[in-house]
Amino acid sequence: MSARLQQHTTAPANLSLQLDGLFGPTGTTPDMQREACAHAAAHAVTLITGGPGTGKTTTVVKLLRLLQANASAPLHVVLTAPTGKAAARLSQTMAQARSLLPEQEAQVLPDTALTLHRWLLTDAAQAHSSNPPDVVVVDEASMIDLELMARLLQAVPLSARLILLGDKDQLASVEAGAVMAQLCQGHWLSSHTISLVHSHRFDATQGIGRWARAANRGDRAGLRALWEEAPQGCFASDAVVSRLSEPHSTHADTLQQIKRGWQAWLDELAEFQSASSHCSDASATALLQSFTRMGVLCAVREGRWGVQGFNRQLQHALGFADQSWFVGRPVMARRNDYALGLMNGDLGLCLPKMVEGTIRLRVAFADANGGVRWQVPGRLDDVDTVFAMTVHQSQGSEFEHVLLVLPDQPVPLLTRELIYTGMTRAKKRLCVWAPAPEWLMQAVEKQVQRSGGLD
Numbered sequence: 001m002s003a004r005l006q007q008h009t010t011a012p013a014n015l016s017l018q019l020d021g022l023f024g025p026t027g028t029t030p031d032m033q034r035e036a037c038a039h040a041a042a043h044a045v046t047l048i049t050g051g052p053g054t055g056k057t058t059t060v061v062k063l064l065r066l067l068q069a070n071a072s073a074p075l076h077v078v079l080t081a082p083t084g085k086a087a088a089r090l091s092q093t094m095a096q097a098r099s100l101l102p103e104q105e106a107q108v109l110p111d112t113a114l115t116l117h118r119w120l121l122t123d124a125a126q127a128h129s130s131n132p133p134d135v136v137v138v139d140e141a142s143m144i145d146l147e148l149m150a151r152l153l154q155a156v157p158l159s160a161r162l163i164l165l166g167d168k169d170q171l172a173s174v175e176a177g178a179v180m181a182q183l184c185q186g187h188w189l190s191s192h193t194i195s196l197v198h199s200h201r202f203d204a205t206q207g208i209g210r211w212a213r214a215a216n217r218g219d220r221a222g223l224r225a226l227w228e229e230a231p232q233g234c235f236a237s238d239a240v241v242s243r244l245s246e247p248h249s250t251h252a253d254t255l256q257q258i259k260r261g262w263q264a265w266l267d268e269l270a271e272f273q274s275a276s277s278h279c280s281d282a283s284a285t286a287l288l289q290s291f292t293r294m295g296v297l298c299a300v301r302e303g304r305w306g307v308q309g310f311n312r313q314l315q316h317a318l319g320f321a322d323q324s325w326f327v328g329r330p331v332m333a334r335r336n337d338y339a340l341g342l343m344n345g346d347l348g349l350c351l352p353k354m355v356e357g358t359i360r361l362r363v364a365f366a367d368a369n370g371g372v373r374w375q376v377p378g379r380l381d382d383v384d385t386v387f388a389m390t391v392h393q394s395q396g397s398e399f400e401h402v403l404l405v406l407p408d409q410p411v412p413l414l415t416r417e418l419i420y421t422g423m424t425r426a427k428k429r430l431c432v433w434a435p436a437p438e439w440l441m442q443a444v445e446k447q448v449q450r451s452g453g454l455d
Contacts, residue, residue, distance in 0.1 A: 009161065011042035012070040022062045033059045036194040040163055041066055047141075047193040049168045051212070052398065052424045053201025056165045057090065060137055061097040061109070063163070067135065068108050075134040079113035082148070084333070084343030086140040086396030087113040088366060115343045116144070117336050120151055132157045140396050141166035169216050171392060171421045201427065207240040208430050212423045215444045218416055224441055227432075234258060234431050235401060244433040254433070255317040258296065261401055265290040266318065269328050272352055275359070279351040284364035284372045287349055291330055295399035296388040297422045299406050299414055307388050310405060314387035324377075325350055325361055331383040332393060333365075340375055345396060347386065350377060391422040402426035406434045406443075414443040 012018060015038060020026075023034040036059045040046035048056050068075055079094060081087040090113040098106040114122075116138070136156045138144070141164040144152070156162050202209025214222040230243040234257035244254060259266070268290055272279050279287070296314065300306040304313075320326055329350040333342045348365040353374060355362070363380060364372040386393070388405070404422040406414065419440065423430060434440040 009042060009044045012066060015041060018066055018069070022066060032194060032196050032198070033062070036196065037063045037066065039192065039194055040161065043161075043192060044158075045162050045164075045189075045192050047164045047166075047189060048196065049166055049193060050196030051167050051169070051199055051202075051216075053199040054196035055198075055200060056196060057093045057139070058097070059196070060163060060165065061094070064109055064135065064137075065101075065105060067161075068105070071134075074108045076131055077110045078119060078133045078136045079110050079139075080116050080119045080136070081113055081139040081396065082116050082143040083140070083345035083396045084115055085345045085347065086143070087115045087343070089396065089398075090139045092370075113139070115336070116148060116152060117343070118338075120155055121338070133160045135161045135163065137163045137165065139165045142168060142170045143395055167424075169417065169420055170424075171395060171417045202424075208423060208426055211241055211430065211432075212420055215416060215419045215423060218445050218447070220441045220445055223444055224437075227434075227437055227440070230432075234403060234433070235261060235429055240429055242429075242431045243437075244431060245435060245437055251313075255313060258294075258314065258403060259318055261294045261403075262291070262318065265293070266328075273327055277352060278354040278359045279364070281364075281372050284349065284351055284374075285366065285370070287351065288347070288364065288366050288372070291349060292347065292397070292399060294401040294403075295394060295397065295425055296403045296405065297391050297394050297425060298388050299391060299404075299418060299422070300411055301390055303407065305405060305407050307384070307386075307390050307393075310388040311385045315385070318387065327352060327361070330386045331363060331380065332386045332389060333380075334382045334384060337382075340379060341373060342375070345393065348375065348380075348383075391418050391425075394425050395421060397425060398427055399425055400427050401429045401431075403431045403433060406432070406440060408435045410436075410439050410442070414439060414446070416444045416447050419443050 019034055019038055022037070023031055026034070033055050036046065036048045040063050048059060050056055064075070064077060079090055081090050091111060094109065094113070095111045098109050098111055101109070133156070138152065143166075199209060202212065204210060204213045211223070211226055214226060226241070227243055230241050231237060231239045232244065233242055234244055234254050235242055246254070265287065268287055271277060272283070296310065298305065298307045298310055301308060303309055315322070320328060327350060331348050331350065333344055333346045336343050342365060346365050348363040350361055350363050352359050353362040361377055362374045363377055364374055367373050402422070402425050423432075432440070
């Protein structure tokens with residue numbers, strides 16, 4: 001990284017005028033997206049950090065337009081992210097951005113992102129040879145562990161611009177190293193770090209934004225006040241944020257409320273429950289989208305109120321059979337499987353598919369191009385059922401509605417970063433289930449103490 005920071009990069013001529021064309025004239029309030037774009041245009045390394053909806057990807061699109069406008073030939077741009085989900089979201093965002101641009105500009109912008117592992121395995125070996133990348137953009141960089149960051153830095157040529165996007169306040173990687181947080185906090189990279197603070201998704205003074213802000217600041221008193229004023233019940237009435245404090249032992253009504261949250265998906269799925277029905281690619285895509293409108297996120301994996309126990313209860317409450325594979329079973333890949341084209345974090349649904357004239361169970365996974373890839377269930381030997389998933393597993397995802405389930409006893413994993421990450425997966429509505437609210441208040445005062453390994 002030190003050698004990369006010393007690289008001389010020439011900023012485009014008339015940079016300020018070109019930025020005016022992309023962002024409009026400067027006003028009295030600093031435009032941090034513009035500042036991030038200006039820095040990245042003039043430096044070899046830029047870290048852009050910010051919460052959900054602060055415009056990190058939008059900034060990168062404008063940066064790529066700026067750099068391409070000043071290049072004599074199409075730039076070789078690599079888009080990548082740590083997980084399949086994050087790469088797919090980045091691909092979708094870039095495709096949406098391209099659709100709004102004039103055709104000539106859109107054609108030279110990339111629209112497909114690879115997982116970091118895939119790029120490092122297949123393309124990075126060519127990075128220093130015949131077609132080195134000019135720009136490498138890495139989304140969800142907070143999920144990158146120390147070993148993967150080291151491999152990334154080795155693979156990116158010194159001549160390329162490196163843009164790291166992420167939220168330094170989210171959970172760090174499961175493996176060693178809180179790398180993104182340490183990079184943002186380190187004095188040697190402080191001048192290369194731009195923080196985007198204005199969220200276009202959340203209003204920091206109300207709703208989900210207010211809860212997330214209190215959690216992220218470790219504001220115990222503020223979070224307590226929000227808890228007391230929130231309506232009781234799972235997605236109670238029309239409230240944006242609601243709470244549950246009932247003991248986990250009295251939860252039958254809550255499970256039925258969760259079922260109602262998935263009712264649209266269950267109604268769509270019912271069409272394919274009969275022995276004669278089979279699912280098309282388009283129907284599988286629609287079912288995947290419908291299922292992921294709601295996320296049930298658990299703080300822990302083990303125990304009745306961890307993912308394992310809660311999945312069993314949800315499977316029963318939703319009316320599914322107690323079988324290994326059944327129509328509607330949602331699964332998530334736990335590791336990369338290059339033979340199958342699956343990445344850690346990829347989510348699929350078990351559905352009936354016509355195969356050579358016979359209806360058979362297959363698992364549909366979304367691909368980066370908006371379609372699906374079908375897999376044989378018997379080949380999926382390392383997947384989790386994910387009616388509920390851990391907060392760690394939810395990183396790189398977003399849901400319209402989120403139920404955040406906290407354990408009924410204090411655990412070391414319950415930290416500020418976990419609470420903040422879980423809350424900010426929700427786009428429209430959030431319900432926090434804390435049978436002992438005091439543990440929630442204590443959790444936001446406790447930050448993860450991990451070294452990024454960069455000292």
